[in-house]
Amino acid sequence: MDDLTRNYAGAFDGHLPFGRSPALLVIDLVLAYTQPGSPLYAGPGVADVVACNERLVAAARAAGVPVIFTNVEYAPGGADGGVFFRKVPALRLFERGSALGAFPPSLSPQADEVTITKQYASAFFGTPLAAMLTARGIDTLLITGVSTSGCVRASALDACQHGFLPFVVREGCGDRHPAPHEANLFDLQAKYAEVIGEAEALAHIGAPPGTSGA
Template sequence: MSDDLLVNYERAYGTRVGFGTRPALILIDFVQAYFEPGCDLYAGVEDALASALRVREAATRASIPVILTRVQYHPLALDGGRFFEKARPLRYFLEGSPMGAWPRGLEPRAEELVLSKQYPSAFFGTSLASTLTALGIDSVLLTGLTTSGCVRATCIDAMSHGFRTSVVGDACGDRHPGPHEANLFDMNAKYADVVTEAEAIEFLGSLEAP
């Protein structure tokens, strides 16, 4: 990207909205398919998961809600719609597939909410927005897979629902650095603040009870 384009974007979109005061952490679609070398969806995103797990621990210490999402379909894909028709690798997310299992280290905890979805955004066709509103949440921190797909879709919907949105760039991953970096850049310009793992953990640490 040329310096002229960076200056152009900074002038047009250089606003930060901040973290908010009552956040929730969302871990988007960290499932085995992205970590299994023989799977079409393999992305080699172990570093992103490790980062997300560290942010999760900080969120737990701060006693903020933690939500895990996954894509899951009826065994006959009756609820797959056009997304399932278009994206062939979604067959790995039919109910019962081992590729839809949680990777090691991300087993849901009793105090965490697990949300199943059928489309890219964690908000579309789910109770997520109403659940966050009922909990008094004003902001979300997003981590997950993939940056160019479900993370981006969830980011746009989070902003559209009125939540201050932060994307933890270190805790997101994609199959190629090009889409990953381009989508982080675009989300930071228009929809959210893209922050580092260190920034997210520092913020969550400020919420811990003295």
């Protein structure tokens, strides 16, 4: 056991059960993060993240598990972006009409799937997400997307704070550098969420409705 794990043991080593009614929440997997040359490009490893999400989305659709996408969009000049837009100049890529704000063809929402458009990091902040999940009886979120240290972390934290069970899929998340990626996955697992692998996520998605998926 390394020093970091030993330090957390006994205080931050609890676990959450998987719930009875999950949804897959895909955070901001748009061209701004997946296209080389974009200021927000998440690096060559994002191709593996996209591939993982393609498999998860296909499995969820086949199993009848709801798939919810998020994207980011601002009014011209970022009038609705507040301090966040001022702090991160690259967010101008998400001004309304920007081509980089679009979903890649392989991960585009279907007509009957929900897209939550947000202006801040969390998929919950200033959006109807919590009310929508509650109305649909969803108690668990499988969370993927980009970036691990930003919008994924903020959304997982808010899921916990709103009473939804957050399960972050390790291979389904990405960041522009492995250090913040791993640090945030460690902290999420320790304090706010369960961090699971793709195989476990697929097993949960494939579990019969009304079961724990365990």
